[in-house]
Amino acid sequence: xxxxxxxxxxxxxxxxxxxxxxxxxxxxxxxxxxxxxxxxxxxxxxxxxxxxxxxxxxxxxxxxxxxxxxxxxxxxxxxxxxxxxxxxxxxxxxxxxxxxxxxxxxxxxxxxxxxxxxxxxxxxxxxxxxxxxxxxxxxxxxxxxxxxxxxxxxxxxxxxxxxxxxxxxxxxxxxxxxxxxxxxxxxxxxxxxxxxxxxxxxxxxxxxxxxxxxxxxxxxxxxxxxxxxxxxxxxxxxxxxxxxx
Amino acid sequence: xxxxxxxxxxxxxxxxxxxxxxxxxxxxxxxxxxxxxxxxxxxxxxxxxxxxxxxxxxxxxxxxxxxxxxxxxxxxxxxxxxxxxxxxxxxxxxxxxxxxxxxxxxxxxxxxxxxxxxxxxxxxxxxxxxxxxxxxxxxxxxxxxxxxxxxxxxxxxxxxxxxxxxxxxxxxxxxxxxxxxxxxxxxxxxxxxxxxxxxxxxxxxxxxxxxxxxxxxxxxxxxxxxxxxxxxxxxxxxxxxxxxx
DNA sequence: GGTGGTAAGAGGTCAGACCACCGTGAACTT
DNA sequence: AAGTTCACGGTGGTCTGACCTCTTACCACC
Numbered sequence: 001x002x003x004x005x006x007x008x009x010x011x012x013x014x015x016x017x018x019x020x021x022x023x024x025x026x027x028x029x030x031x032x033x034x035x036x037x038x039x040x041x042x043x044x045x046x047x048x049x050x051x052x053x054x055x056x057x058x059x060x061x062x063x064x065x066x067x068x069x070x071x072x073x074x075x076x077x078x079x080x081x082x083x084x085x086x087x088x089x090x091x092x093x094x095x096x097x098x099x100x101x102x103x104x105x106x107x108x109x110x111x112x113x114x115x116x117x118x119x120x121x122x123x124x125x126x127x128x129x130x131x132x133x134x135x136x137x138x139x140x141x142x143x144x145x146x147x148x149x150x151x152x153x154x155x156x157x158x159x160x161x162x163x164x165x166x167x168x169x170x171x172x173x174x175x176x177x178x179x180x181x182x183x184x185x186x187x188x189x190x191x192x193x194x195x196x197x198x199x200x201x202x203x204x205x206x207x208x209x210x211x212x213x214x215x216x217x218x219x220x221x222x223x224x225x226x227x228x229x230x231x232x233x234x235x236x237x238x239x240x241x242x243x244x245x
Numbered sequence: 246x247x248x249x250x251x252x253x254x255x256x257x258x259x260x261x262x263x264x265x266x267x268x269x270x271x272x273x274x275x276x277x278x279x280x281x282x283x284x285x286x287x288x289x290x291x292x293x294x295x296x297x298x299x300x301x302x303x304x305x306x307x308x309x310x311x312x313x314x315x316x317x318x319x320x321x322x323x324x325x326x327x328x329x330x331x332x333x334x335x336x337x338x339x340x341x342x343x344x345x346x347x348x349x350x351x352x353x354x355x356x357x358x359x360x361x362x363x364x365x366x367x368x369x370x371x372x373x374x375x376x377x378x379x380x381x382x383x384x385x386x387x388x389x390x391x392x393x394x395x396x397x398x399x400x401x402x403x404x405x406x407x408x409x410x411x412x413x414x415x416x417x418x419x420x421x422x423x424x425x426x427x428x429x430x431x432x433x434x435x436x437x438x439x440x441x442x443x444x445x446x447x448x449x450x451x452x453x454x455x456x457x458x459x460x461x462x463x464x465x466x467x468x469x470x471x472x473x474x475x476x477x478x479x480x481x482x483x484x485x486x487x488x489x490x
Numbered sequence: 491g492g493t494g495g496t497a498a499g500a501g502g503t504c505a506g507a508c509c510a511c512c513g514t515g516a517a518c519t520t
Numbered sequence: 521a522a523g524t525t526c527a528c529g530g531t532g533g534t535c536t537g538a539c540c541t542c543t544t545a546c547c548a549c550c
Contacts, residue, residue, distance in 0.1 A: 012315075012533065014303070038500060049535040051296065054501085055303045058259070062304040070255075070501050071542035104409040111352045164349040168413055255542090257502065283531055294504040299532085315532050316511035493550075503540070510533070519524065 013048050017056035020046075025065070025076065036066070036074040098227055101176050106220045108168050109153065113200060113216040116159035117209035124159050125205055131155055132201050139190050146177075146184055152197055156204075183226045192222060258293050262301035265291075270310070270321065281311070281319040343472055346421050351465045353413050354398065358445060358461040361404035362454035369404050370450055376400055377446050384435050391422075391429055397442055401449075428471045437467060 024030045043050040060066040067075045135148035157169040196219035203212035288295040305311040312320045380393035402414040441464035448457035
Protein backbone atom coordinates (compact mmCIF):
# COMPACT_ATOMS: atom_id res chain seq x y z
CA UNK A 1 0.00 0.00 0.00
CA UNK A 2 1.17 3.37 -0.92
CA UNK A 3 0.64 5.99 1.67
CA UNK A 4 -0.23 9.35 0.33
CA UNK A 5 0.77 12.23 2.47
CA UNK A 6 0.22 15.81 1.68
CA UNK A 7 3.31 17.81 1.27
CA UNK A 8 3.73 19.85 4.37
CA UNK A 9 3.82 23.41 3.39
CA UNK A 10 5.72 25.61 5.64
CA UNK A 11 4.42 29.07 5.72
CA UNK A 12 6.81 31.70 6.80
CA UNK A 13 5.61 34.32 9.21
CA UNK A 14 6.04 36.92 6.55
CA UNK A 15 3.68 35.04 4.25
CA UNK A 16 1.15 34.64 7.02
CA UNK A 17 1.16 38.34 7.64
CA UNK A 18 0.81 39.07 3.94
CA UNK A 19 -2.18 36.79 3.79
CA UNK A 20 -3.78 38.37 6.81
CA UNK A 21 -3.42 41.84 5.40
CA UNK A 22 -4.78 40.67 2.05
CA UNK A 23 -7.68 39.14 3.88
CA UNK A 24 -8.42 42.38 5.67
CA UNK A 25 -8.44 44.16 2.36
CA UNK A 26 -10.68 41.60 0.71
CA UNK A 27 -13.14 41.81 3.56
CA UNK A 28 -13.23 45.54 3.18
CA UNK A 29 -11.87 46.26 6.62
CA UNK A 30 -9.15 48.27 4.98
CA UNK A 31 -10.14 50.84 2.45
CA UNK A 32 -8.00 52.43 -0.26
CA UNK A 33 -6.07 55.37 1.07
CA UNK A 34 -6.49 54.29 4.65
CA UNK A 35 -3.51 54.28 6.97
CA UNK A 36 -2.25 51.08 8.52
CA UNK A 37 -1.09 50.90 12.12
CA UNK A 38 2.61 51.63 12.56
CA UNK A 39 5.03 48.77 12.09
CA UNK A 40 5.80 48.49 15.77
CA UNK A 41 2.15 48.22 16.68
CA UNK A 42 1.50 45.66 13.98
CA UNK A 43 4.45 43.64 15.20
CA UNK A 44 3.04 43.64 18.69
CA UNK A 45 -0.46 42.80 17.45
CA UNK A 46 0.79 39.79 15.53
CA UNK A 47 3.24 38.96 18.32
CA UNK A 48 6.11 38.86 15.86
CA UNK A 49 9.26 40.80 15.31
CA UNK A 50 9.26 44.04 13.46
CA UNK A 51 11.46 42.49 10.78
CA UNK A 52 8.73 40.11 9.69
CA UNK A 53 6.17 42.86 9.53
CA UNK A 54 8.52 45.01 7.52
CA UNK A 55 9.21 42.28 5.00
CA UNK A 56 5.52 41.66 4.55
CA UNK A 57 4.93 45.36 4.05
CA UNK A 58 7.82 45.55 1.63
CA UNK A 59 6.36 42.69 -0.40
CA UNK A 60 2.91 44.25 -0.51
CA UNK A 61 4.51 47.54 -1.39
CA UNK A 62 6.21 46.13 -4.44
CA UNK A 63 3.07 44.25 -5.34
CA UNK A 64 1.52 47.68 -5.48
CA UNK A 65 -0.95 47.12 -2.67
CA UNK A 66 0.61 49.32 -0.04
CA UNK A 67 2.23 52.69 -0.22
CA UNK A 68 4.92 53.52 2.30
CA UNK A 69 5.69 57.12 3.03
CA UNK A 70 8.76 57.61 5.14
CA UNK A 71 8.13 59.42 8.37
CA UNK A 72 4.41 59.38 7.75
CA UNK A 73 3.14 55.86 7.72
CA UNK A 74 1.90 53.01 5.57
CA UNK A 75 -1.21 53.38 3.48
CA UNK A 76 -3.38 51.25 1.28
CA UNK A 77 -2.74 52.35 -2.29
CA UNK A 78 -5.35 54.82 -3.48
CA UNK A 79 -5.69 54.05 -7.15
CA UNK A 80 -4.24 50.73 -7.97
CA UNK A 81 -2.68 49.94 -11.25
CA UNK A 82 -1.04 46.85 -10.02
CA UNK A 83 -0.57 45.09 -13.24
CA UNK A 84 1.37 47.78 -14.96
CA UNK A 85 4.10 48.02 -12.38
CA UNK A 86 4.86 44.41 -12.61
CA UNK A 87 4.59 44.32 -16.29
CA UNK A 88 7.33 46.89 -16.20
CA UNK A 89 9.27 44.64 -13.88
CA UNK A 90 8.84 41.73 -16.20
CA UNK A 91 10.68 43.39 -19.00
CA UNK A 92 13.80 42.99 -16.92
CA UNK A 93 14.28 39.61 -18.39
CA UNK A 94 11.89 39.24 -21.20
CA UNK A 95 12.67 42.34 -23.13
CA UNK A 96 9.67 43.02 -25.23
CA UNK A 97 10.55 44.57 -28.50
CA UNK A 98 8.97 47.85 -29.42
CA UNK A 99 7.29 46.32 -32.41
CA UNK A 100 5.64 43.66 -30.28
CA UNK A 101 4.32 46.33 -27.99
CA UNK A 102 2.94 48.43 -30.77
CA UNK A 103 1.31 45.40 -32.30
CA UNK A 104 -0.30 44.57 -28.99
CA UNK A 105 -1.45 48.15 -28.65
CA UNK A 106 -3.17 47.96 -32.00
CA UNK A 107 -5.07 44.92 -30.86
CA UNK A 108 -6.06 46.26 -27.46
CA UNK A 109 -6.75 49.84 -28.39
CA UNK A 110 -8.55 48.97 -31.59
CA UNK A 111 -10.98 47.13 -29.41
CA UNK A 112 -11.20 49.57 -26.52
CA UNK A 113 -12.16 52.38 -28.85
CA UNK A 114 -14.75 50.12 -30.43
CA UNK A 115 -16.25 49.25 -27.07
CA UNK A 116 -15.90 52.80 -25.82
CA UNK A 117 -17.97 54.07 -28.71
CA UNK A 118 -20.67 51.58 -28.02
CA UNK A 119 -20.74 51.76 -24.25
CA UNK A 120 -19.74 55.16 -23.01
CA UNK A 121 -22.17 57.70 -21.67
CA UNK A 122 -22.67 61.21 -22.94
CA UNK A 123 -20.76 62.55 -19.96
CA UNK A 124 -17.77 60.38 -20.70
CA UNK A 125 -17.74 61.46 -24.31
CA UNK A 126 -17.84 65.05 -23.20
CA UNK A 127 -14.92 64.45 -20.85
CA UNK A 128 -12.97 62.95 -23.72
CA UNK A 129 -13.59 66.06 -25.76
CA UNK A 130 -12.25 68.15 -22.88
CA UNK A 131 -9.05 66.14 -22.88
CA UNK A 132 -8.75 66.56 -26.61
CA UNK A 133 -9.12 70.32 -26.25
CA UNK A 134 -6.39 70.41 -23.65
CA UNK A 135 -4.09 68.54 -26.01
CA UNK A 136 -4.68 71.13 -28.69
CA UNK A 137 -3.95 73.96 -26.30
CA UNK A 138 -0.61 72.53 -25.23
CA UNK A 139 0.56 71.29 -28.59
CA UNK A 140 3.63 73.46 -28.50
CA UNK A 141 4.89 71.86 -25.31
CA UNK A 142 6.11 68.39 -26.14
CA UNK A 143 6.03 67.06 -22.58
CA UNK A 144 2.58 68.45 -21.90
CA UNK A 145 1.27 67.15 -25.18
CA UNK A 146 2.59 63.69 -24.48
CA UNK A 147 0.74 63.75 -21.22
CA UNK A 148 -2.47 64.87 -22.85
CA UNK A 149 -2.02 62.23 -25.54
CA UNK A 150 -1.69 59.60 -22.86
CA UNK A 151 -4.76 60.92 -21.09
CA UNK A 152 -6.76 60.72 -24.32
CA UNK A 153 -5.94 57.10 -24.95
CA UNK A 154 -6.40 56.23 -21.30
CA UNK A 155 -9.81 57.82 -21.18
CA UNK A 156 -10.85 55.75 -24.16
CA UNK A 157 -9.64 52.63 -22.39
CA UNK A 158 -11.73 53.58 -19.37
CA UNK A 159 -14.73 54.19 -21.55
CA UNK A 160 -14.56 50.60 -22.77
CA UNK A 161 -15.88 49.67 -19.32
CA UNK A 162 -13.60 46.67 -19.15
CA UNK A 163 -11.03 46.91 -16.40
CA UNK A 164 -8.96 44.05 -17.74
CA UNK A 165 -8.39 45.88 -20.99
CA UNK A 166 -7.64 49.03 -19.02
CA UNK A 167 -4.92 47.27 -17.10
CA UNK A 168 -3.41 45.90 -20.25
CA UNK A 169 -3.46 49.31 -21.85
CA UNK A 170 -1.78 51.01 -18.91
CA UNK A 171 0.83 48.32 -18.71
CA UNK A 172 1.80 48.67 -22.34
CA UNK A 173 1.62 52.38 -22.51
CA UNK A 174 3.99 52.94 -19.63
CA UNK A 175 6.54 50.75 -21.34
CA UNK A 176 6.28 52.67 -24.57
CA UNK A 177 6.53 56.10 -23.01
CA UNK A 178 10.12 56.63 -24.03
CA UNK A 179 9.46 55.58 -27.56
CA UNK A 180 6.45 57.81 -27.70
CA UNK A 181 8.56 60.75 -26.75
CA UNK A 182 10.90 60.06 -29.62
CA UNK A 183 8.05 59.58 -32.04
CA UNK A 184 6.30 62.73 -30.99
CA UNK A 185 9.46 64.77 -31.30
CA UNK A 186 9.57 64.09 -34.99
CA UNK A 187 8.46 67.06 -37.01
CA UNK A 188 4.81 67.04 -37.85
CA UNK A 189 3.99 64.13 -35.60
CA UNK A 190 2.06 66.22 -33.14
CA UNK A 191 -0.07 67.61 -35.92
CA UNK A 192 -0.66 64.13 -37.25
CA UNK A 193 -1.58 62.83 -33.82
CA UNK A 194 -4.02 65.66 -33.31
CA UNK A 195 -5.62 64.97 -36.64
CA UNK A 196 -6.04 61.32 -35.78
CA UNK A 197 -7.39 62.12 -32.36
CA UNK A 198 -9.85 64.54 -33.83
CA UNK A 199 -11.11 61.94 -36.21
CA UNK A 200 -11.35 59.31 -33.50
CA UNK A 201 -13.26 61.71 -31.29
CA UNK A 202 -15.53 62.48 -34.18
CA UNK A 203 -16.30 58.81 -34.75
CA UNK A 204 -16.98 58.29 -31.07
CA UNK A 205 -19.31 61.25 -30.86
CA UNK A 206 -21.11 59.98 -33.94
CA UNK A 207 -21.39 56.54 -32.35
CA UNK A 208 -19.67 54.78 -35.21
CA UNK A 209 -17.61 52.06 -33.52
CA UNK A 210 -16.34 50.46 -36.72
CA UNK A 211 -14.97 53.72 -38.04
CA UNK A 212 -13.47 54.56 -34.66
CA UNK A 213 -11.58 51.31 -34.66
CA UNK A 214 -10.38 51.85 -38.19
CA UNK A 215 -9.03 55.30 -37.45
CA UNK A 216 -7.38 54.09 -34.25
CA UNK A 217 -5.63 51.38 -36.21
CA UNK A 218 -4.47 53.97 -38.75
CA UNK A 219 -3.21 56.11 -35.90
CA UNK A 220 -1.24 53.29 -34.36
CA UNK A 221 0.07 52.14 -37.71
CA UNK A 222 1.36 55.62 -38.25
CA UNK A 223 3.17 55.34 -34.93
CA UNK A 224 4.37 51.88 -35.89
CA UNK A 225 5.88 53.17 -39.08
CA UNK A 226 7.58 56.06 -37.35
CA UNK A 227 9.01 53.74 -34.74
CA UNK A 228 10.27 51.52 -37.52
CA UNK A 229 11.97 54.45 -39.19
CA UNK A 230 13.58 55.57 -35.98
CA UNK A 231 14.63 52.04 -35.19
CA UNK A 232 16.31 51.41 -38.50
CA UNK A 233 18.08 54.72 -38.13
CA UNK A 234 19.28 53.70 -34.69
CA UNK A 235 20.46 50.41 -36.02
CA UNK A 236 22.55 52.13 -38.61
CA UNK A 237 24.02 54.36 -35.97
CA UNK A 238 24.64 51.66 -33.48
CA UNK A 239 25.89 49.01 -35.82
CA UNK A 240 22.90 46.76 -36.14
CA UNK A 241 22.11 46.18 -32.50
CA UNK A 242 18.60 45.06 -32.02
CA UNK A 243 16.57 47.83 -30.55
CA UNK A 244 14.63 46.87 -27.51
CA UNK A 245 13.11 48.95 -24.84
CA UNK B 246 12.95 86.35 -9.97
CA UNK B 247 11.67 82.93 -9.23
CA UNK B 248 14.23 80.46 -8.06
CA UNK B 249 13.75 76.97 -9.40
CA UNK B 250 15.19 74.15 -7.41
CA UNK B 251 15.01 70.52 -8.24
CA UNK B 252 13.18 68.32 -5.85
CA UNK B 253 15.63 66.08 -4.07
CA UNK B 254 14.65 62.50 -4.34
CA UNK B 255 15.96 60.18 -1.77
CA UNK B 256 16.52 56.59 -2.62
CA UNK B 257 16.41 54.07 0.16
CA UNK B 258 19.18 51.53 0.40
CA UNK B 259 16.72 48.77 -0.35
CA UNK B 260 15.77 50.46 -3.62
CA UNK B 261 19.40 50.91 -4.55
CA UNK B 262 20.07 47.25 -4.02
CA UNK B 263 17.02 46.28 -6.05
CA UNK B 264 18.26 48.43 -8.89
CA UNK B 265 21.72 46.95 -8.74
CA UNK B 266 20.42 43.40 -8.87
CA UNK B 267 18.11 44.32 -11.73
CA UNK B 268 21.06 45.84 -13.51
CA UNK B 269 23.10 42.69 -13.09
CA UNK B 270 20.26 40.69 -14.57
CA UNK B 271 19.82 43.07 -17.48
CA UNK B 272 23.50 42.92 -18.27
CA UNK B 273 23.32 39.17 -18.31
CA UNK B 274 25.70 38.72 -15.40
CA UNK B 275 23.00 36.73 -13.68
CA UNK B 276 21.34 33.98 -15.63
CA UNK B 277 17.99 32.31 -14.96
CA UNK B 278 18.34 29.53 -12.43
CA UNK B 279 21.64 30.81 -11.18
CA UNK B 280 22.26 31.07 -7.47
CA UNK B 281 22.91 34.40 -5.83
CA UNK B 282 25.51 34.86 -3.13
CA UNK B 283 24.15 34.32 0.38
CA UNK B 284 22.50 37.23 2.10
CA UNK B 285 25.34 37.75 4.52
CA UNK B 286 27.87 37.97 1.71
CA UNK B 287 25.70 40.35 -0.26
CA UNK B 288 25.30 42.54 2.78
CA UNK B 289 29.03 42.70 3.22
CA UNK B 290 29.58 43.33 -0.49
CA UNK B 291 27.21 46.27 -0.49
CA UNK B 292 28.45 47.36 2.94
CA UNK B 293 24.92 47.40 4.28
CA UNK B 294 22.99 45.55 6.90
CA UNK B 295 21.46 42.19 6.20
CA UNK B 296 18.01 43.66 6.74
CA UNK B 297 18.30 45.88 3.71
CA UNK B 298 19.47 43.04 1.52
CA UNK B 299 16.67 40.85 2.75
CA UNK B 300 14.03 43.45 2.03
CA UNK B 301 15.39 43.90 -1.47
CA UNK B 302 15.34 40.16 -2.01
CA UNK B 303 11.84 39.93 -0.61
CA UNK B 304 10.66 42.60 -3.03
CA UNK B 305 12.28 40.90 -6.01
CA UNK B 306 10.86 37.62 -4.83
CA UNK B 307 7.33 38.90 -4.87
CA UNK B 308 7.96 40.57 -8.17
CA UNK B 309 8.70 37.07 -9.37
CA UNK B 310 12.32 37.72 -10.26
CA UNK B 311 13.97 35.75 -7.49
CA UNK B 312 13.15 32.43 -5.95
CA UNK B 313 14.13 31.86 -2.33
CA UNK B 314 14.56 28.32 -1.07
CA UNK B 315 14.99 28.06 2.65
CA UNK B 316 18.19 26.39 3.70
CA UNK B 317 19.42 26.31 0.14
CA UNK B 318 19.81 29.76 -1.19
CA UNK B 319 18.42 32.42 -3.46
CA UNK B 320 18.07 31.83 -7.18
CA UNK B 321 17.08 33.74 -10.24
CA UNK B 322 13.69 32.44 -11.33
CA UNK B 323 13.97 29.84 -14.05
CA UNK B 324 10.89 30.36 -16.16
CA UNK B 325 9.41 33.71 -15.61
CA UNK B 326 5.81 34.50 -16.01
CA UNK B 327 6.04 37.65 -14.08
CA UNK B 328 3.05 39.42 -15.34
CA UNK B 329 0.58 36.73 -14.57
CA UNK B 330 1.53 36.39 -10.94
CA UNK B 331 0.95 40.00 -10.29
CA UNK B 332 -2.09 40.16 -12.35
CA UNK B 333 -3.40 37.55 -9.99
CA UNK B 334 -2.31 39.69 -7.09
CA UNK B 335 -4.11 42.64 -8.55
CA UNK B 336 -7.47 41.02 -8.31
CA UNK B 337 -7.20 41.39 -4.58
CA UNK B 338 -8.69 44.78 -4.87
CA UNK B 339 -9.94 45.22 -8.34
CA UNK B 340 -12.00 42.14 -8.69
CA UNK B 341 -12.34 41.61 -12.36
CA UNK B 342 -15.63 40.11 -13.28
CA UNK B 343 -15.67 36.90 -15.20
CA UNK B 344 -17.42 38.53 -18.09
CA UNK B 345 -14.73 41.16 -18.43
CA UNK B 346 -12.11 38.47 -18.50
CA UNK B 347 -13.89 36.43 -21.12
CA UNK B 348 -14.36 39.51 -23.23
CA UNK B 349 -10.68 40.30 -23.00
CA UNK B 350 -9.85 36.74 -23.89
CA UNK B 351 -11.93 37.03 -27.03
CA UNK B 352 -9.97 40.04 -28.09
CA UNK B 353 -6.55 38.65 -27.29
CA UNK B 354 -7.06 35.11 -28.41
CA UNK B 355 -8.93 36.05 -31.54
CA UNK B 356 -5.83 37.88 -32.54
CA UNK B 357 -3.23 35.38 -31.36
CA UNK B 358 -4.82 32.64 -33.40
CA UNK B 359 -4.89 34.96 -36.39
CA UNK B 360 -1.22 35.78 -36.03
CA UNK B 361 -0.35 32.20 -35.19
CA UNK B 362 -1.87 31.01 -38.42
CA UNK B 363 0.10 33.53 -40.40
CA UNK B 364 3.42 33.28 -38.61
CA UNK B 365 3.95 29.82 -37.19
CA UNK B 366 6.28 27.28 -38.72
CA UNK B 367 5.39 23.80 -39.85
CA UNK B 368 7.03 22.38 -36.75
CA UNK B 369 4.94 24.55 -34.46
CA UNK B 370 1.78 23.54 -36.23
CA UNK B 371 2.75 19.91 -35.86
CA UNK B 372 3.37 20.45 -32.14
CA UNK B 373 -0.07 21.98 -31.82
CA UNK B 374 -1.57 18.93 -33.42
CA UNK B 375 0.23 16.76 -30.89
CA UNK B 376 -1.29 18.73 -28.07
CA UNK B 377 -4.70 18.38 -29.63
CA UNK B 378 -4.23 14.62 -29.87
CA UNK B 379 -3.32 14.42 -26.21
CA UNK B 380 -6.47 16.32 -25.32
CA UNK B 381 -8.55 13.78 -27.22
CA UNK B 382 -6.86 10.91 -25.49
CA UNK B 383 -7.55 12.26 -22.00
CA UNK B 384 -11.06 13.57 -22.64
CA UNK B 385 -12.50 11.34 -19.94
CA UNK B 386 -10.33 12.85 -17.26
CA UNK B 387 -11.61 16.33 -16.51
CA UNK B 388 -8.47 17.57 -14.81
CA UNK B 389 -6.18 16.22 -17.51
CA UNK B 390 -8.38 17.62 -20.23
CA UNK B 391 -8.38 21.05 -18.65
CA UNK B 392 -4.62 20.93 -18.67
CA UNK B 393 -4.49 19.91 -22.30
CA UNK B 394 -7.01 22.58 -23.15
CA UNK B 395 -4.82 25.16 -21.49
CA UNK B 396 -1.79 23.84 -23.35
CA UNK B 397 -3.60 24.14 -26.64
CA UNK B 398 -4.51 27.77 -26.17
CA UNK B 399 -1.11 28.56 -24.76
CA UNK B 400 0.65 27.02 -27.71
CA UNK B 401 -1.40 29.16 -30.04
CA UNK B 402 -0.43 32.23 -28.05
CA UNK B 403 3.21 31.24 -28.41
CA UNK B 404 2.79 30.72 -32.10
CA UNK B 405 1.68 34.33 -32.47
CA UNK B 406 5.33 35.21 -31.91
CA UNK B 407 4.39 38.16 -29.78
CA UNK B 408 5.52 37.83 -26.19
CA UNK B 409 3.36 40.71 -24.99
CA UNK B 410 0.24 38.93 -26.12
CA UNK B 411 1.56 35.73 -24.58
CA UNK B 412 1.91 37.41 -21.21
CA UNK B 413 -1.57 38.83 -21.43
CA UNK B 414 -2.96 35.45 -22.32
CA UNK B 415 -1.25 33.68 -19.45
CA UNK B 416 -2.35 36.33 -17.01
CA UNK B 417 -5.98 36.04 -17.97
CA UNK B 418 -6.07 32.32 -18.30
CA UNK B 419 -4.77 31.68 -14.84
CA UNK B 420 -7.48 33.86 -13.42
CA UNK B 421 -10.18 32.01 -15.29
CA UNK B 422 -8.98 28.54 -14.38
CA UNK B 423 -11.63 28.00 -11.75
CA UNK B 424 -14.37 29.13 -14.03
CA UNK B 425 -13.03 26.93 -16.77
CA UNK B 426 -13.27 23.96 -14.52
CA UNK B 427 -16.92 24.67 -13.87
CA UNK B 428 -17.61 25.22 -17.53
CA UNK B 429 -15.87 22.07 -18.61
CA UNK B 430 -17.71 20.00 -16.04
CA UNK B 431 -20.97 20.74 -17.75
CA UNK B 432 -22.21 17.81 -19.78
CA UNK B 433 -21.15 17.91 -23.37
CA UNK B 434 -18.78 20.81 -22.93
CA UNK B 435 -15.69 18.70 -23.43
CA UNK B 436 -17.06 17.39 -26.70
CA UNK B 437 -17.91 20.91 -27.78
CA UNK B 438 -14.46 22.15 -26.85
CA UNK B 439 -12.84 19.34 -28.78
CA UNK B 440 -14.95 20.11 -31.82
CA UNK B 441 -13.95 23.78 -31.66
CA UNK B 442 -10.31 22.90 -31.17
CA UNK B 443 -10.40 20.54 -34.10
CA UNK B 444 -11.83 23.22 -36.32
CA UNK B 445 -9.33 25.79 -35.13
CA UNK B 446 -6.51 23.36 -35.75
CA UNK B 447 -7.91 22.68 -39.17
CA UNK B 448 -7.98 26.38 -40.04
CA UNK B 449 -4.43 26.84 -38.81
CA UNK B 450 -3.15 23.88 -40.81
CA UNK B 451 -4.92 25.24 -43.87
CA UNK B 452 -3.38 28.64 -43.24
CA UNK B 453 -6.68 30.44 -43.12
CA UNK B 454 -6.20 33.11 -40.46
CA UNK B 455 -9.60 34.76 -40.88
CA UNK B 456 -11.45 31.50 -40.42
CA UNK B 457 -9.25 30.59 -37.46
CA UNK B 458 -10.15 33.82 -35.75
CA UNK B 459 -13.82 33.33 -36.45
CA UNK B 460 -13.86 29.85 -34.97
CA UNK B 461 -11.88 30.97 -31.94
CA UNK B 462 -14.43 33.70 -31.32
CA UNK B 463 -17.22 31.15 -31.62
CA UNK B 464 -15.38 28.93 -29.16
CA UNK B 465 -15.00 31.70 -26.64
CA UNK B 466 -18.53 32.90 -27.12
CA UNK B 467 -19.68 29.41 -26.32
CA UNK B 468 -17.68 29.60 -23.12
CA UNK B 469 -19.07 33.06 -22.47
CA UNK B 470 -22.61 31.81 -22.75
CA UNK B 471 -21.95 28.86 -20.50
CA UNK B 472 -20.37 31.12 -17.91
CA UNK B 473 -23.39 33.36 -18.12
CA UNK B 474 -25.72 30.44 -17.54
CA UNK B 475 -23.71 29.24 -14.58
CA UNK B 476 -23.52 32.73 -13.20
CA UNK B 477 -27.21 33.38 -13.35
CA UNK B 478 -27.77 30.06 -11.69
CA UNK B 479 -25.35 31.02 -8.96
CA UNK B 480 -27.07 34.31 -8.51
CA UNK B 481 -30.35 32.59 -7.94
CA UNK B 482 -28.77 30.30 -5.42
CA UNK B 483 -26.85 32.95 -3.61
CA UNK B 484 -29.48 35.60 -3.61
CA UNK B 485 -28.27 37.92 -6.29
CA UNK B 486 -24.70 38.44 -5.25
CA UNK B 487 -22.60 39.60 -8.10
CA UNK B 488 -20.38 36.79 -9.22
CA UNK B 489 -16.76 37.74 -9.37
CA UNK B 490 -13.71 35.59 -9.46
C1' DG C 491 0.59 86.29 11.35
C1' DG C 492 4.66 84.52 9.80
C1' DT C 493 9.15 82.32 11.33
C1' DG C 494 11.88 78.86 13.02
C1' DG C 495 12.80 75.49 16.56
C1' DT C 496 11.58 71.33 18.79
C1' DA C 497 9.60 66.98 20.17
C1' DA C 498 6.90 62.91 18.99
C1' DG C 499 6.14 59.32 16.04
C1' DA C 500 6.74 57.17 11.73
C1' DG C 501 9.74 54.42 8.65
C1' DG C 502 14.98 53.08 7.52
C1' DT C 503 19.02 50.77 8.92
C1' DC C 504 22.16 48.15 11.54
C1' DA C 505 24.49 44.48 14.40
C1' DG C 506 24.23 40.33 16.65
C1' DA C 507 22.02 36.51 18.20
C1' DC C 508 19.41 32.31 17.66
C1' DC C 509 16.33 28.99 15.14
C1' DA C 510 14.82 25.94 11.18
C1' DC C 511 16.09 23.79 7.19
C1' DC C 512 19.01 21.50 3.62
C1' DG C 513 22.91 19.19 1.55
C1' DT C 514 26.96 16.79 2.36
C1' DG C 515 30.22 13.77 3.80
C1' DA C 516 32.21 11.22 7.56
C1' DA C 517 31.30 7.47 10.43
C1' DC C 518 28.83 3.56 11.04
C1' DT C 519 26.27 -0.64 9.95
C1' DT C 520 25.24 -4.51 7.11
C1' DA D 521 31.89 -2.88 -0.69
C1' DA D 522 27.56 -0.85 -0.39
C1' DG D 523 24.11 1.23 2.03
C1' DT D 524 22.54 3.94 6.23
C1' DT D 525 22.76 7.29 9.77
C1' DC D 526 23.75 11.48 11.63
C1' DA D 527 26.41 15.51 12.85
C1' DC D 528 27.99 19.68 10.78
C1' DG D 529 28.31 23.80 8.12
C1' DG D 530 25.93 26.94 5.35
C1' DT D 531 21.61 29.12 4.13
C1' DG D 532 17.40 31.54 4.90
C1' DG D 533 13.91 32.99 8.85
C1' DT D 534 13.16 35.56 12.94
C1' DC D 535 13.81 38.43 16.99
C1' DT D 536 15.73 42.15 19.71
C1' DG D 537 17.06 46.60 20.67
C1' DA D 538 19.41 50.32 19.31
C1' DC D 539 20.07 54.45 16.48
C1' DC D 540 19.18 57.20 12.30
C1' DT D 541 16.35 60.22 9.22
C1' DC D 542 12.11 62.08 7.84
C1' DT D 543 7.45 64.19 8.58
C1' DT D 544 4.21 66.44 11.13
C1' DA D 545 2.39 69.30 14.53
C1' DC D 546 2.85 72.31 18.08
C1' DC D 547 4.67 76.32 20.22
C1' DA D 548 7.46 80.13 21.56
C1' DC D 549 9.19 84.05 19.40
C1' DC D 550 9.52 88.17 16.69
